[in-house]
Amino acid sequence: MPRSSVRPLWLLPAALLGGYAALALLPMALGAAQGLTPRPWRDDLATGLGMSGFAMLLMEFLLSGRFKGLSARMGMDRVMQFHQIMAYVLVAFLLLHPFLYTLPMGAPAPLDRDAHTWLSLPLLPGLSGLLAWIALGLLVFMAIARDGLPMRYETWRLSHGIGAVVIALFGLHHTLEAGRYSQDGLLAxxxxxxxxxxxxxxxxxxxxxxxxxxxxxxxxxxxxxxxERTWTIELEPDRKSGHPGTPLPFRAGQFAWLKLERPLFRMTEHPFSISSAPADWPRVAFTIKEAGDFTGRIAEVPPGTPAYLDGPYGHFTLEPEDGRALVFVAGGVGMAPIMALLRQLQHDGADRPITVIQGNRTAGQILYADELDAMAGTLPLTVHHVLAEPPDGWTGHRGVPDRALLETVLPAERRTGAVYYLCGPPAMTDALEETLLSDFGVPASQVIAERFRYTLGGRRSSARRLVYGVLGTAAVILVGIMWFAGA
Ligand SMILES: Cc1cc2nc3c(=O)[nH]c(=O)nc-3n(C[C@H](O)[C@H](O)[C@H](O)COP(=O)(O)OP(=O)(O)OC[C@H]3O[C@@H](n4cnc5c(N)ncnc54)[C@H](O)[C@@H]3O)c2cc1C
Structure with a gap:
């Protein structure tokens, strides 16, 4: 059954955004329910920003946690993008938080039982707040400047995790000890x-x-x-270890975190799409392009090396009952999950019309050429190769997978009825998504994309929708904070 007919596409994101806003506002609702004497509105605004910002900070942990159900419905890339954009909002809240107070710090007036004329900020909670505040600034700087920092991705990831825990613990101490409303048992x-x-x-x-x-x-x-510089690594459950291994119950197109060698608790794990089909179980294969220190050494991994998988994750999957035409567009190693889909379709004897567009820079980078040729004999499959730097005598397409190429290879009457799977560099994926949704009028439920980098697409339509969702949620939270402040 097509995805769109199961339930409206906006329902899950809307429910998640609503739940997110509700949790960000809950501490203020609990604070307001205490019925304390009102303070100047700027002081409660400062407290509201602090409480919401801290609640949002704690939810960032959940957004970067690995939830298979969520990633299977929304896509891990979208969840991580939400994590990144929301970080800007909560950081703005928390950075503003200490500057808006107007009440004096010091000893309470004799008749002021609920601290409405003064601010209580003893030394230790003041210090923990300051340390959390500085660590937050540092964490955000390191996240924004990540690509330019002279450190490995794993080191950055470790520092990001430790930094987040430090901020959460100092923030918790500050909130419980200095917060006027957190003196109440329920809120604490x-x-x-x-x-x-x-x-x-x-x-x-x-x-x-x-x-x-x-x-x-x-x-x-x-x-x-x-x-060229791309390898397929094959794994099987290690039966010799005494553990039978269990099937990785994945669907074609999903990905898993791969860890090679021990120790098991090191952070050297990387996400890769499974390029083999579930039908090939117990064999699992990944096609990996050299991109850095881990992938650059993949060619040297000897057979017999222990490996560990965490998965499956992701939403780049087929709906089995759907008979509509399929269009797969891959950029470079983005062909890996598409190959898994094709292998599964072949195994299932699918008879849906399938178009594959594979874009690469050079002819040496083309993936699975022979297998695709062979598949064209058994599947209703048309394959188009497009090269940015074609060799002399190249008879295929030239350039990159873009709107012009889609218009060339897809007859106009077939464009809106097909289901599209896009996987490749974020710029290519974002641009194609924009073309399909805005120019061709393809419904959003028929465009499924996987991004190999968790970056923000910015200008493009689906990323724009995400930004609108975040801004809408932030606006709802801000209105709640203003209400709390009585402004
Ligand atoms: C969902 C998903 C599926 C992917 N599938 C494939 C695939 O099938 N084939 C393939 O060749 N590549 C795939 N990638 C990309 C692959 O994960 C990176 O190229 C690889 O992790 C780079 O590691 P490195 O140490 O070689 O390079 P580094 O120089 O350490 O990293 C290069 C970039 O890769 C990303 N990256 C590195 N480590 C991680 C990590 N642990 N988690 C998330 N991102 C990381 C970061 O953006 C980093 O800047 C996929 C990525 C994602 C998110």
């Missing part, structure tokens, strides 16, 4: 519970998942060249 309980849930999601990723992985080890069985 909320903060402690929220912090525990946040830290539990980190423990889940870095402790529970590795422990679970230990029970289902894999072993590398082969590494073979697939194209």
């Amino acid at each position: 309980g909320f903060w402690i519970l929220a912090a525990l849930v946040a830290i539990a999601s980190l423990v889940h990723v870095h402790l529970i998942i590795p422990l679970r992985q230990r029970r289902h080890p894999y072993r590398v069985t082969a590494v073979r060249p697939e194209a």
